[in-house]
Amino acid sequence: MAASASLSSFISARATRKSSPSSLSWKPPLSSAFGVSVAISGRRREAPVFVVVAMDAKPTVLVAEKLGEAGLKLLKNVANVDCSYNLSPEELCTKISLCDALIVRSGTKVSREVFEASGGRLKVVGRAGVGIDNVDLAAATEHGCLVVNAPTANTVAAAEHGIALLTAMARNVAQADASIKAGKWQRNKYVGVSLVGKTLSVMGFGKVGSEVARRAKGLGMHVISHDPYAPADRARAIGVELVSFDEAIATADFISLHMPLTPATSKVLNDETFAKMKKGVRIINVARGGVIDEEALVKALDVGIVAQAALDVFTEEPPSKDSKLVLHERVTVTPHLGASTMEAQEGVAIEIAEAVVGALKGELASTAVNAPMVPAEVLTELKPFVQLAEMLGRLAVQLVAGGSGVKSVKVTYASARAPDDLDTRLLRAMITKGLIEPISSVFVNLVNADFTAKQRGLRISEERMILDGSPENPLESIQVQIANVESRFSSAISDSGEITVEGRVKDGIPHLTKVGSFEVDVSLEGSIILCSQVDQPGMIGKVGSILGEENVNVSFMSVGRIAPRKQAVMAIGVDEQPSKESLKRIGDIPAVEEFVFLKL
């Protein structure tokens, strides 16, 4: 499997529905939707690790189109696998609410309705192939559902099929075969055209296009290509010149299509572009039917602009039985067979099964289509900071007074690393998760963090503080500031007027190191009580004995003060949740000016 690292809470964890931050009753968020609960184990000074503490139920994977055995075997090792083919859209919507993952090929539309019908349970859609035009990516992202594909395993198969269509078309293989089977012997009718020395325009110089180009060179063709995004040196390396769209279509004897179907490529071959082509051009399409205006192609065939076409893909699949294009005498067709070799299907099945299993375990797949890909080594390095980021977000939002809308959050990363040597997308996503989950019923992950923040009008700006010193550690500290809000704990407002919390990672454990303008130091495990008080002897003892009476274990205590006997903030880490009565008794201590209980 491609590089990935376990960050279990990241893709799969979903918060239990929670009440407002002022309530004392919401549940810790680290439990996944398919019954794997994830907890941070380890006491003070021990490195926290993600641990699977319970596996009450296997996840369910719906395989909606035929998948190779090797892939099914991998899935069955960890999941209940429901292979249900040819589902109607309604049947798919009904089943999906019981599934954690869905695997499809190109024949299943994974529409917005599917994500809505899943009720939030669907965590990953695996496309066993390349094209993801049958998956509503925007809807997937909005629902926090990861989409992964299998982009490499069928490349050669598709390229070989392109070449098969090219040669079969040029020598009328399919038509001659049908003719001879119909009892005829038409040697004059099926005289073909030669390939050697002819110009082939490869439209889309990606994985498949470049393999087609390489093979066509071997057949003695002159190959040019149009691809606005392909590097010219990669094309040059195999003797292909990248040219403009107009040059590619105007000079070609053969045009082979290999771009994805996107709004920009939809019907890119149409009346206008056919009119620019050399009379007698031949078209091959193993990409997507939608890149050709099929009516325009029929016209171009009828007037002789296009001599022949060989098509593996269609706007509507399967095409209607009376499709003029399919029935056209000079058109060779196959039923979307580009990826259909034994080898490619085994490869695709393994590639997609590994990606889906990884995603269900909370790993980030390198074939994610709607989430940033983060290399495994970066994930490993950032792991404790990712935990810190989420906790700071959680703490900061719980400090906001009810009624203040959180709109503007500033995050400052202090690091000795150069800005382009620190990928903060994970950290920003986790801060967003921490900020949003305690105050809403949505769950946030790397997939939908930016979308969810935007939708809620939450602006998160990021700043870098460049430190001198060794860049060995990715980060020194993370500071989260919420502007233009009131706080339920006024000491959390810094001199510059924002709710401010700051933290560091010490010995692998996230620590809270600043609240407002007060320096504290408490490890972020369990829960935290913050007390603002006039600094005086005996405070730690008074609070400690109230908690001790209730058998609440104090894990850490730290006092930050402006000056001796002036205002101070005491941060107390507790393993258990104190009762409301104990919290009230702490609040009633005469020197305590305000206090707040914060759950991590």
Ligand SMILES: NC(=O)c1ccc[n+]([C@@H]2O[C@H](COP(=O)([O-])OP(=O)(O)OC[C@H]3O[C@@H](n4cnc5c(N)ncnc54)[C@H](O)[C@@H]3O)[C@@H](O)[C@H]2O)c1
């Ligand atoms: N028939 C089949 O069974 C089959 C099998 C595999 C792939 N495919 C299809 O083939 C296509 C290519 O697959 P791939 O794996 O090579 O993908 P790829 O992403 O590696 O390559 C696509 C290339 O198209 C280029 N491109 C994007 N917009 C373009 C435009 N407007 N004009 C020209 N080029 C453009 C991209 O820059 C990229 O280089 C996809 O549509 C895929 O779904 C079909």
Ligand SMILES: O=C(O)[C@H](O)COP(=O)(O)O
């Ligand atoms: O995009 C692809 O990978 C191909 O079109 C293959 O589609 P299939 O998995 O439906 O054969």
